[in-house]
Structures are given as structure tokens and as C-alpha cells.
Amino acid sequence: MITMKRLKIVALTAVLGILALVVRVNAQDPAEGEQIFKNNCAACHNTNAETLVGPGLQGVSQRRPIDWIVKWVHNPQAVIASGDKYANDLYNKFNKAQMTPYPGYSEAQIKSVVAYIDAQAAPATPQAGAAPAGGTQAAPAAGASNGGMMEYILVALLLVMVLVLVALLSIVTTLSKLASVDPESEAAQNVPFLQRLAENGKKLAGNNAFKTGAALLITLLIGKATIDAAYGVGIHQGYAPEQPIQFSHKLHAGQYQINCNYCHTGVYKGKGANVPSANICMNCHNAIKRESPEIQKIYRAIEKDEPIQWVRVHNLPDLAYFNHSQHTNVGGLECKNCHGEIEKMEVVEQRSSLTMGWCIDCHRKTDVNAKGNAYYDKLVEIHNKDHKEPLKVQNIGGLECSKCHY
Ligand code: HEC
Ligand code: HEC
Ligand code: HEC
Ligand code: HEC
Ligand code: HEC
Ligand code: HEC
Known part of the structure; x- marks a missing residue:
């Protein structure tokens, strides 16, 4: 027997459950930390105790308070200028080598990096994302590759749940009015809900407000599907936009045979393949072809600490979920099954309709x-x-x- 009270409890529990999930996702995420570390910090720091350009970061969370680390990563020079003794000693010890500031990372993101460093130090931690357990371990990977994406999804889910809650409550209110029995009263407790529903089904169908509501909902759904369909008529096949830097796959992946996943770091282990950050280019281009005007653009991006604005080529609508590792790693497919022979392209082109x-x-x-x-x-x-x-x-x-x- 379903009473209004129970319905309310069920709906509230669901909302709270999702809230709890959102909070969990908001907490530190070593997978995201790994991503940030590898793309930004690994050029100068090891996660163990060995010095690279800067000190090995093993145990840094014990050496320094977390607030200090956050401030430092946001702006090392400011911490040094503030007269902080530890910072100045370290700076002098490293011959005044200047660490790049990262004002763009949130406190949570920096904590994730620290969590990742700590996880690396812990003995015999299994490597994250080593062997996929089976078909459907998509969610953590999605978080890793796409920053706040999971949060957005969960918040959206939360909103939907609240709407459902409101709808449910109003339906129940209408029903109990129609039943003209107090739902909490003894009589109501004894008549099964479904029976009352059946008795009042006809009345409800005749209810104008209910009819209008249902019609509106259906119209909205059809409208959305139509718009999506109109956008989806294969307009993007053959799309090959000009990019801000004349980067050639034919040269890098073809002639020099650099592996796809050297740059597209997520392609075997995550949802997204990732387009490389400028730091990955720098692994080679801090030495190769420095004088080229195209390469100078990479330096400028690094100096300004702004990502290179690559134009996205492939892009599924948000309503569809696609996971790379499921296809490349688990499914054993090759890039060219879906993307064509990228290693022969001067400019990337979308070959499949998607x-x-x-x-x-x-x-x-x-x-x-x-x-x-x-x-x-x-x-x-x-x-x-x-x-x-x-x-x-x-x-x-x-x-x-x-x-x-x-
Ligand atoms: C270009 C090289 C470079 C990059 C990139 C870099 N660092 Fe540093 N980092 C240094 C140097 C050098 C020092 C030592 C202090 C100094 O000379 O300024 C340092 C010091 C630190 C310290 C203090 C370490 C200790 O032992 O107390 C932390 C924490 C740190 N870096 C975190 C990071 C994080 C996190 C990133 C990535 C988001 C990063 N660094 C990226 C060069 C770098
Ligand atoms: C293998 C993956 C896959 C499966 C299974 C799938 N879809 Fe889709 N669906 C997609 C993709 C990808 C798009 C986006 C297509 C585009 O942008 O042209 C899409 C788009 C849509 C759209 C938007 C309209 C359009 O054509 O662009 C609707 C509605 C839809 N799917 C409904 C469904 C329904 C209902 C089912 C189950 C019978 C289903 N889908 C099963 C992948 C899938
Ligand atoms: C040296 C780094 C590097 C290597 C190696 C590399 N790529 Fe890329 N890839 C990029 C960059 C940078 C972009 C974004 C600019 C562009 O589209 O050309 C990109 C874009 C792409 C895109 C389009 C992304 C989008 O926006 O939809 C695909 C697909 C792609 N690469 C596939 C591959 C495949 C397949 C290989 C291996 C055969 C490969 N890449 C090797 C750097 C690389
Ligand atoms: C593994 C090493 C490596 C990486 C990583 C790499 N490149 Fe290159 N790149 C090369 C080599 C080798 C050449 C050819 C140099 C020559 O022609 O002498 C080259 C040439 C280029 C050129 C042509 C320059 C000119 O004027 O001829 C551009 C532009 C370029 N790379 C951009 C990039 C970008 C952007 C990235 C990062 C997404 C990147 N490269 C990553 C090795 C690399
Ligand atoms: C070239 C062939 C190919 C194309 C194109 C392809 N897939 Fe797949 N897909 C596979 C294979 C093979 C698997 C099975 C992987 C495995 O063993 O789990 C798979 C599995 C999946 C799964 C998991 C299914 C399950 O039950 O575990 C999803 C979800 C999926 N694909 C989504 C998509 C979407 C969305 C698209 C289009 C945007 C797409 N796929 C395009 C070959 C393809
Ligand atoms: C089963 C088909 C399939 C295979 C196999 C595949 N891709 Fe993709 N790829 C896609 C689809 C679909 C998208 C668009 C995803 C989206 O918009 O969410 C995409 C997008 C990309 C992007 C753009 C960035 C991103 O993550 O969305 C890159 C880069 C890329 N793929 C590289 C590769 C490389 C490298 C390989 C091989 C190691 C590969 N892909 C294998 C279907 C595939």
C-alpha cells in the first residue's frame, strides 16, 4: 500500500542519494590529479623523491600544509616575495629556477594532484586503469578525462529528480483529492492504492489540467527530438576546420611514427581520447624547429598559460555516450575503423558520419x-x-x- 508519506520518503531518499554522489564526486579525484600532473607537472617533477627540474614531490603533503601548496601552485613567485622562509630556502636551493604558476587550477584540482602524488607513494597500489575489469567501467574514466563533466551530469540528474518529486507530489495530491478520502486516514490505509487509482482513473483522465500537462510534455519531447534530428543530418561528415597551428598528422604520426596515444593520452584508458596540451608538444619542440613561426605559437601559449584553441572536429551531441577505451582497448578496434587514415592527413577530417x-x-x-x-x-x-x-x-x-x- 502506498501512502503519500511513503512516496515522499522514497523521493527524498533518492534526492539525498544523488546529493551524496555529487558531494563524493566533488571530493579529491586522483584520476583527475594524474591527468593534471602528467600534463603539467611531470615535465619538472617526479612523484618519487628524485629531483628533476624541481624537487621530487613524494611526501610533499607531509612537508607542507595543503593551503601552502595551493598558494604555491597558484603563484610561486608571490609566495617567495611574501618572505616565506621555506619557499625562499627552496628557491635558492634550486638556483632560483622559476616554477610555472598555475592560477587556473581550483583548490580541489590541486588537492587531486596531491592525492595522486600520495597514491603513487603508497606501496603496491594497483596502477589506476591498468586492466579494465570488463565492459562497463566507464564512469571513473569519464571523470578523469573530462574534468567536471560528471558533476554537471549529476547536478542535472538532481534537477530532474526534484522535478519528478514535484510532479509526483502534485499527482498524489490530485489523486487523494479525487479519492476524497484523507490518504492518512484509516479508511485510506485499508483500500489498496491501485484499487483507488482504478476507481478514479476515469475521473483523472477527464481532468483538464492533467490532459494539458501530458500534451505539453509530449510536445516538448517530440520538439527536442526533431531539433536534434535536424542538426544530426550528417552535416559534419568531411568537416576539416582550419586549426590555430598548422599541426600535421601526416608528419608526426605518419613520417615520424609517433604513437597516437603519445598525444591522445586517454584513448586506451578513458572515455575521451584527449587533445594534447602544449606541454606535450614541448617535450620535443623546446629543441626541435624553435625558429619556426608555427612553433613560436606553442611558446606563446605556454608563456600566457593559455591552452591552444584547437577547433574540435568530432563532436557527438550530449545525449549520446561514447567511450574510447571500450572500443580501442576492450573491443580491440583500430583508430582507422572510425577515423580513417589520420596518419595520412595534413589536416584532420571527419570521415565517418557519427x-x-x-x-x-x-x-x-x-x-x-x-x-x-x-x-x-x-x-x-x-x-x-x-x-x-x-x-x-x-x-x-x-x-x-x-x-x-x-
Ligand atoms: C618548469 C618547471 C616546473 C613545473 C612545470 C612545475 N614545477 Fe613545481 N617546482 C619547480 C621548481 C624549480 C621548484 C623548486 C622551487 C623553485 O625553484 O621555485 C618547484 C617546487 C614545487 C613545490 C614545492 C616542493 C617542496 O618540496 O616543497 C611544489 C608543491 C610544486 N612545485 C608543485 C608543482 C605542481 C603541482 C606542478 C604542476 C601543476 C608543478 N609544480 C609544476 C618547477 C616546476
Ligand atoms: C550504439 C549506440 C546507440 C544506441 C544503441 C541508440 N542510440 Fe540513439 N543515438 C546515438 C547517437 C550517436 C546519436 C546522435 C546521432 C547524431 O547526432 O546524428 C543518437 C541520437 C538519438 C536521438 C536524437 C535524434 C537523432 O536521430 O539525431 C534519439 C531520439 C535517439 N537517439 C533515440 C534512441 C532510442 C529510442 C534508442 C533505442 C531503441 C537508441 N537511440 C539507441 C546512439 C545510439
Ligand atoms: C604529436 C601529437 C599527436 C599525435 C602523435 C597524434 N595526434 Fe591526433 N591530434 C593532435 C592535435 C594537436 C590535434 C588537434 C589539432 C588537429 O585537429 O589537427 C589532434 C586531433 C586529432 C583528431 C581530431 C580531434 C577532434 O577534434 O575531433 C583525431 C581523430 C586524431 N587526432 C587522431 C589521431 C590518430 C588516429 C593518431 C595516430 C595515427 C594521432 N591522432 C596522432 C596531436 C597528435
Ligand atoms: C615526439 C616529438 C614531437 C612532438 C611531441 C611534437 N612534435 Fe612537432 N615536430 C616534430 C618533428 C621531428 C618535426 C619536423 C621538424 C623538421 O621538419 O625539421 C615537427 C614539426 C612540427 C611542425 C612544423 C614546423 C615547421 O615550420 O616546419 C609543427 C607546426 C609542429 N611540429 C607542431 C607540433 C605541435 C603543435 C605539437 C603538439 C601537439 C607537436 N608538434 C608535438 C616532433 C614532435
Ligand atoms: C567500427 C565498429 C563500431 C562503431 C562504429 C561503434 N562501435 Fe560501439 N562497440 C563496438 C564493439 C566491437 C563493441 C564491443 C566492445 C566490448 O567488447 O565490450 C562496442 C561496444 C559499445 C558499447 C558497450 C555495449 C555493451 O553492451 O557493453 C557502447 C555503449 C557503444 N559501443 C557505443 C557506441 C556509440 C555511441 C557509437 C557511435 C558514436 C559506437 N559505439 C560506434 C564497435 C563499434
Ligand atoms: C568505434 C569508433 C572509434 C574508434 C575505434 C576510435 N574513435 Fe576516436 N572518436 C570516435 C567518436 C565517435 C568521437 C567523438 C566523441 C565525442 O564527441 O564524444 C571520437 C573522438 C576522437 C577525438 C577527439 C577528442 C575526444 O576525445 O573526443 C580524438 C583525438 C580521437 N577520437 C582519437 C582516436 C584515436 C587516437 C583512436 C585510436 C587509438 C580512436 N580515436 C579510435 C570514434 C572512435
Whole structure:
């Protein structure tokens, strides 16, 4: 029997649960810390005790209070100028080498970096993201590759939950009014909710406010789908925008055979492949072709501490979920299955349509890569008992709406 009170409790619990999740995600995230560290700090710092350009950062959270570290990373020169003794001693010890300031990172992000450094020091911690346990460990990776993305999603979920709560409560209020029995009264407790609902279903359907509300909701949903569809008619296939620096894949990935994941660091372990930060370019270009005007643009970006404004080529609408590691690492696909021969392109071009039909079509045709993946052994065995065709992606849920849509 469902009473109004119980409904309220259920809805509130759900909202609180999601709130708790949001708070958890807001806390330190060593995976995000790893990302920031590798892209920014690793050029000058080790996570162990060995000196590189700057001191090894092992144990830094014990050496220094966290507030100090945050201030330092935001602006080392300001801390030195403030007369802080520790900072000045360190600065002199490192022959007045100047650390790059990072005013753009939030306190939480810097704490994540420290959490990552601490995790590296802890003995025998399993490497993050080493072996994917199975098909569906997407969420942590998403957080790692896409900063606050997960938070936005959770906040959006929270909003939806609140709306649902309001809707539920108003429906229950309407229902109990229609039932014209006090829902908390004894009589109501004894008549099953569904029975009352059935008795009053007709009255409810006749209720004008309810009708209008339902019609409005349906119109909105159809409207959104239509707009999305209009934007989605393959306009982007062949899209090859001009980039702020004339970076050539043909030269780097083709002629010099630099691995894709040297620059696209997330492609085997995360949701997003990542477009490299200027620091990765600097690994080579602080020595190679310094005089080239195109390379000078990299230096300028570093000096101003502004990311290079690469123009995004591939971009799925937010309603669709795509995960690289699921396809490259678990699925064993190659980049060219979806992107074409990037290593022959002077300028990157979108070769596939990226429509829903494209995803589905491949899921229908492609066999699951079960080799060396114990997770699939049982599935394959069961499948092969009563099928002649090998196990396809569609047989493991590759056509389910919810796998690709939140
Ligand atoms: C260009 C090189 C360089 C980069 C990049 C760099 N640092 Fe430093 N860092 C230094 C140097 C050099 C020192 C030593 C103090 C000095 O000379 O200013 C230092 C000192 C520190 C200290 C104090 C260490 C201690 O033992 O007390 C912390 C903490 C620190 N850096 C964190 C970071 C973090 C976090 C990043 C990345 C977001 C980073 N650094 C990026 C060069 C760098
Ligand atoms: C030296 C670094 C580097 C290497 C190696 C590299 N890339 Fe890139 N990649 C970039 C940069 C920088 C961009 C953004 C500028 C552009 O689009 O050209 C990019 C863009 C891309 C894009 C388009 C991103 C978007 O916005 O949709 C794809 C796809 C891509 N790379 C695939 C590959 C593949 C596949 C390989 C290996 C064959 C590879 N890359 C190797 C640096 C690299
Ligand atoms: C692993 C080393 C390596 C990395 C990393 C790297 N490059 Fe290069 N890059 C090269 C080499 C080698 C050349 C060819 C130099 C020559 O022609 O003498 C080159 C050439 C270039 C040129 C052509 C310069 C000219 O005027 O001829 C541009 C532009 C360039 N790189 C941009 C980038 C950017 C942007 C990044 C970071 C996304 C990057 N590179 C990362 C090795 C690298
Ligand atoms: C199964 C198809 C598929 C494969 C295989 C694949 N990609 Fe992608 N890639 C995509 C899609 C779809 C997007 C657009 C993702 C989005 O917008 O969320 C994308 C986007 C990208 C981007 C833009 C940045 C980002 O993360 O969204 C880069 C860079 C990239 N891919 C590189 C690679 C490299 C390198 C490989 C091979 C190691 C590879 N991809 C393999 C489908 C694929
Ligand atoms: C070139 C073929 C190919 C294309 C194109 C492709 N996929 Fe996949 N996809 C696969 C394979 C293979 C797997 C199975 C990976 C595994 O073993 O878990 C997979 C698995 C998935 C899964 C997990 C399914 C499950 O039940 O575990 C999702 C979600 C997914 N793909 C989304 C997409 C989306 C979204 C697109 C289009 C933007 C897309 N895929 C395009 C080949 C493809
Ligand atoms: C394998 C992944 C995948 C599966 C499964 C999937 N979708 Fe999609 N869907 C997508 C992608 C990717 C897009 C974005 C396509 C674009 O921008 O053209 C999309 C777009 C949409 C749209 C927006 C309209 C449009 O065509 O652009 C709707 C509505 C939709 N899907 C509903 C569904 C429903 C309902 C199901 C289950 C029957 C489903 N999808 C299953 C990947 C998938």
C-alpha cells in the first residue's frame, strides 16, 4: 500500500542519494590529479623523491600544509616575495629556477594532484586503469578525462529528480483529492492504492489540467527530438576546420611514427581520447624547429598559460555516450575503423558520419573481441550453444537505448 508519506520518503531518499554522489564526486579525484600532473607537472617533477627540474614531490603533503601548496601552485613567485622562509630556502636551493604558476587550477584540482602524488607513494597500489575489469567501467574514466563533466551530469540528474518529486507530489495530491478520502486516514490505509487509482482513473483522465500537462510534455519531447534530428543530418561528415597551428598528422604520426596515444593520452584508458596540451608538444619542440613561426605559437601559449584553441572536429551531441577505451582497448578496434587514415592527413577530417545508424550498423556486424578476455568466455559459450553466428556486439546489449543514452 502506498501512502503519500511513503512516496515522499522514497523521493527524498533518492534526492539525498544523488546529493551524496555529487558531494563524493566533488571530493579529491586522483584520476583527475594524474591527468593534471602528467600534463603539467611531470615535465619538472617526479612523484618519487628524485629531483628533476624541481624537487621530487613524494611526501610533499607531509612537508607542507595543503593551503601552502595551493598558494604555491597558484603563484610561486608571490609566495617567495611574501618572505616565506621555506619557499625562499627552496628557491635558492634550486638556483632560483622559476616554477610555472598555475592560477587556473581550483583548490580541489590541486588537492587531486596531491592525492595522486600520495597514491603513487603508497606501496603496491594497483596502477589506476591498468586492466579494465570488463565492459562497463566507464564512469571513473569519464571523470578523469573530462574534468567536471560528471558533476554537471549529476547536478542535472538532481534537477530532474526534484522535478519528478514535484510532479509526483502534485499527482498524489490530485489523486487523494479525487479519492476524497484523507490518504492518512484509516479508511485510506485499508483500500489498496491501485484499487483507488482504478476507481478514479476515469475521473483523472477527464481532468483538464492533467490532459494539458501530458500534451505539453509530449510536445516538448517530440520538439527536442526533431531539433536534434535536424542538426544530426550528417552535416559534419568531411568537416576539416582550419586549426590555430598548422599541426600535421601526416608528419608526426605518419613520417615520424609517433604513437597516437603519445598525444591522445586517454584513448586506451578513458572515455575521451584527449587533445594534447602544449606541454606535450614541448617535450620535443623546446629543441626541435624553435625558429619556426608555427612553433613560436606553442611558446606563446605556454608563456600566457593559455591552452591552444584547437577547433574540435568530432563532436557527438550530449545525449549520446561514447567511450574510447571500450572500443580501442576492450573491443580491440583500430583508430582507422572510425577515423580513417589520420596518419595520412595534413589536416584532420571527419570521415565517418557519427550518426546513430553508423554506431548501430557496426554493432550489428562486428564480432565481440573475446580473445584473452575471461569476462566473455561464459557468454560466448552460452551464445554458441544455440547460435551459428558468432557473438556480435548487438548480443551483448549494443543496441540497447540506455547503453548510448543517459
Ligand atoms: C618548469 C618547471 C616546473 C613545473 C612545470 C612545475 N614545477 Fe613545481 N617546482 C619547480 C621548481 C624549480 C621548484 C623548486 C622551487 C623553485 O625553484 O621555485 C618547484 C617546487 C614545487 C613545490 C614545492 C616542493 C617542496 O618540496 O616543497 C611544489 C608543491 C610544486 N612545485 C608543485 C608543482 C605542481 C603541482 C606542478 C604542476 C601543476 C608543478 N609544480 C609544476 C618547477 C616546476
Ligand atoms: C604529436 C601529437 C599527436 C599525435 C602523435 C597524434 N595526434 Fe591526433 N591530434 C593532435 C592535435 C594537436 C590535434 C588537434 C589539432 C588537429 O585537429 O589537427 C589532434 C586531433 C586529432 C583528431 C581530431 C580531434 C577532434 O577534434 O575531433 C583525431 C581523430 C586524431 N587526432 C587522431 C589521431 C590518430 C588516429 C593518431 C595516430 C595515427 C594521432 N591522432 C596522432 C596531436 C597528435
Ligand atoms: C615526439 C616529438 C614531437 C612532438 C611531441 C611534437 N612534435 Fe612537432 N615536430 C616534430 C618533428 C621531428 C618535426 C619536423 C621538424 C623538421 O621538419 O625539421 C615537427 C614539426 C612540427 C611542425 C612544423 C614546423 C615547421 O615550420 O616546419 C609543427 C607546426 C609542429 N611540429 C607542431 C607540433 C605541435 C603543435 C605539437 C603538439 C601537439 C607537436 N608538434 C608535438 C616532433 C614532435
Ligand atoms: C568505434 C569508433 C572509434 C574508434 C575505434 C576510435 N574513435 Fe576516436 N572518436 C570516435 C567518436 C565517435 C568521437 C567523438 C566523441 C565525442 O564527441 O564524444 C571520437 C573522438 C576522437 C577525438 C577527439 C577528442 C575526444 O576525445 O573526443 C580524438 C583525438 C580521437 N577520437 C582519437 C582516436 C584515436 C587516437 C583512436 C585510436 C587509438 C580512436 N580515436 C579510435 C570514434 C572512435
Ligand atoms: C567500427 C565498429 C563500431 C562503431 C562504429 C561503434 N562501435 Fe560501439 N562497440 C563496438 C564493439 C566491437 C563493441 C564491443 C566492445 C566490448 O567488447 O565490450 C562496442 C561496444 C559499445 C558499447 C558497450 C555495449 C555493451 O553492451 O557493453 C557502447 C555503449 C557503444 N559501443 C557505443 C557506441 C556509440 C555511441 C557509437 C557511435 C558514436 C559506437 N559505439 C560506434 C564497435 C563499434
Ligand atoms: C550504439 C549506440 C546507440 C544506441 C544503441 C541508440 N542510440 Fe540513439 N543515438 C546515438 C547517437 C550517436 C546519436 C546522435 C546521432 C547524431 O547526432 O546524428 C543518437 C541520437 C538519438 C536521438 C536524437 C535524434 C537523432 O536521430 O539525431 C534519439 C531520439 C535517439 N537517439 C533515440 C534512441 C532510442 C529510442 C534508442 C533505442 C531503441 C537508441 N537511440 C539507441 C546512439 C545510439
